Amino acid sequence: MPRFERKQNIFRNKDALGESYQPETIEEREEEIDQYMDALQPVVDGWEPNNIFLYGNTGVGKTAVTDYLLDQLREDVSDYEDVNLSVISLNCKTLNSSYQVAVELVNKLRPSGGEISSTGYPQQAVFKKLYAELEDIGGTILLVLDEIDAIGDRDELLYELPRARANDNLDDAKVGLIGISNDFKFRDQLDPRVQDTLCERELQFPPYDAPELENILQSRASIAIVDDAIKDGVLKFCAALAARDSGSARQALDLLRLAGEIAENNDRDAITEDHVEAARSRLEQERVEEGMRELTTHGRLALLAVVSKAAKAETPCRTRDIYEEYLTLCESSDTDSLAQRSVHNHLSDLRMLGILSANENRSGSRGNYYSYELDVPFSSAVEAMDDVLRLDEEIETIRDIATMNNRS
DNA sequence: TATCCACTGGAACATAAGGTTG
């Protein structure tokens, strides 16, 4: 008979390393917290709130600090009867226009059953509905738009909302926007008029360095992990890996959590650096697979073309050759092929996702072009394609070729 | 010094598929 047994040799409270965990105190961000509180002061004083714009890489504490401070703010403001504060948070990751953000906000505010559909209305009609909902709530409203860079240059909402009172669209409600962005360039590409208003107060969150990450890990580990279950140097190692890569606390915590899970599954009593190393490569693999899952058919075929080239040891490799490979793949999988320009777009996307890398090739009279190659281990790419794609035959062929070339 | 290669990347446009309203 199989039997389940509780394993508790490593973790005491694993959730403390998870995404949704809210720590009691935030480490290493005192300065940002001071500035942030200063920017929020008008809310307490009962004035119109500032619009605030936060930027910095993923995992540097923007969302964590926001959640932490707004909780505190709500609590402290309840002492003043003339301030009626509502906070509305929305993650815009999958919302790539102002229109969709506005629709999502309206639906969030409406009772279930009263939601509106995500297309069909003129944009201004959606904004009107949003104003109506905000008026309904009244008082001071803080709108937290996380990962706001997803809306790209369709930023009308960011122009409209801060001016809503001046334009008599809002009367009772005092709205403050808090925009959070992972992308430094996003700020600069905004309409200058939007920059003026949205970026009234700007907070920059720099990446954590290795010692800071180690402190953060230390304080979380003391809650999450059993005493003595971490070998010397493990936290330092996690911190160093994350600092070198992204400066992200999220990444450092993920490494530690996964390393712990690996140790636990192997029935060990402590996490070692080897476990961290194993966690690192697994996270890398997951990142690649995640990226591939999002791809369209032709995005996958374009990637498969590069993988196939890599199997034949023909990478790095110029666009033209990849395109030819792509055409044969299309044929053998009975898919209509796209124009070269479109495949070029897919290759650019793959480059953004960090799955491909490109070297600029300036060879004078023979033209300037990119040479693409895989930016992830060949084997993880094939594994991920296998899990994600429905092109078994083609992958088998590529596997065979790779074996012949001793590359797998 | 002008020309040229082999692209890159931006922009306008097309199409189809989802939806609204009156």
Add this chain to the structure above:
DNA sequence: CAACCTTATGTTCCAGTGGATA
């Protein structure tokens, strides 16, 4: 139903680019 809305994806067109070459 027609008229109108947004979105996703792809197409067509074109102005750069910059070192090698004639």
